[in-house]
Amino acid sequence: MAFSLARVFARNMHVSARRSALTHFNMPAMSPTMTEGGIASWKKKEGETFATGDVLLEIETDKATIDVEATEDGILAKIIAQDGAKNIQVGSAIAVVAEEGDDISGAADFASKAPSSSAPKEDLPPNPLPNPPSAPKEKSELPSGDRIFASPIAKKIALERGIPLGKLTGSGPNGRIIREDVEKYTPSAAASPSATTSQPSAAQLPDYVDTPVSNMRRTIGARLNQSKQELPHYYVTVDVNMDKVLKLREVFNKTLGEKDKAAKLSVNDFIVKAVGCALSDVPEANSAWLGEDVGSKGLVTISAETKALAKKARDGKLAPAEYQGGTFTISNLGMFGVSHFTAIINPPQSCILAVGATEAKLVPAPEEERGFKTVQVMNVTLSSDHRTVDGAIAARWLAAFKGYLENPLTFML
Helix, strand or coil: CEEECHHHHHHHCCCCCCCCCCEEEECCCCCCCCCEEEEEEECCCCCCEECCCCEEEEEECCCCEEEEECCCCEEEEEECCCCCCCCEECCCEEEEEECCCCCCCCHHHHHHCCCHHHCCHHHCCCCCCCCCCCCCCCHHHCCCCCCCCECHHHHHHHHHHCCCHHHCCCCCHHHCECHHHHHCCCCCCCCCHHHHHCCCCHHHCCCCCCCCCCHHHHHHHHHHHHHHHHCCEEEEEEEEECHHHHHHHHHHHHHHHCCCHHHCCCHHHHHHHHHHHHHHHCHHHCCCCCCCCHHHCCHHHHHHHHHHHHHHHHHCCCCHHHHCCCCCEEEECHHHCCCCCCCCCCCCCCEEEEEEEEEEEEEECCCCCCCEEEEEEEEEEEEEECCCCCHHHHHHHHHHHHHHHHCHHHHCC
């Protein structure tokens, strides 16, 4: 997906009358809510020229990886934020650009004058001191007080091995103790044998990989934490008899399979359709009407669009228009064998439906000779924001949703 930066690039690619000015190219805001991003990869090398329409780099936002295209010709004089850099604030310098033919010999010096905020935050200690001195090499030069600066992984390894951090000399920025400092630590000869042998050796420690949190996962965590703290959640649960849906799906898929095997319908397609129809019946459960509703689309169309969007989401290629503006969320964990769960509302939406697995269940059946029968039941829980959707509305909506799935021919008419 390409993202045109006409206004952003026009600002960053300002050309002076002398045709010799270097310009800082800053991290652009790829969406209204973006405050920081990462560099997935640069598509141009330092000193390489580019033309209008060329992809300069891929930026990782909280939702997707987006291509940044050039809207003017130029040259990439110096890269400040390298591939893999994360947590770069919007507006921070990530490169130096110039016009083709300009003298770029001073690009490195010009890059060093970029605002300090352009450096990825992960390379800084948790609470860097203002105007910090050069990285200390001796323990006595560590910041004053009882606090010991150490990376999370260094603290973890030190705890596992019983190594006192106070005895280590940090080689990281501002004297911060890093993983290598802990791994290189050797107890003094005077140390008690019992104190050293009681801890597991390096060969005994389990192997693991310290994976940084992605921008998307960090943003999801922040927003859902805020949602759970600020929104008055309440939950309403019903069981839905899925016998007719499963039979109808079987009939449809036999027919569709003869034409196109890839077009087969899933249970989730029926759920999405029923959600759309229920929202049409009980619009109070919906925050806004934005054009064509899913309830007016056919099952085959819903199935095709859902599969296409799911693939884009897995590949990190969703366009902003494809994930913004939603009014209702479906969270389906049934395919993973989860029978029941409750979901957290995604603000500013008012509702989210948690869908569990469809399972066989015995129910009374006086009409049967045995007095009972087996039905396929799906458990769903609606989480609602009580400020906008009260219990009565939630109950009406679930009744409509349940009615459509238990009589699926009603939304085929």
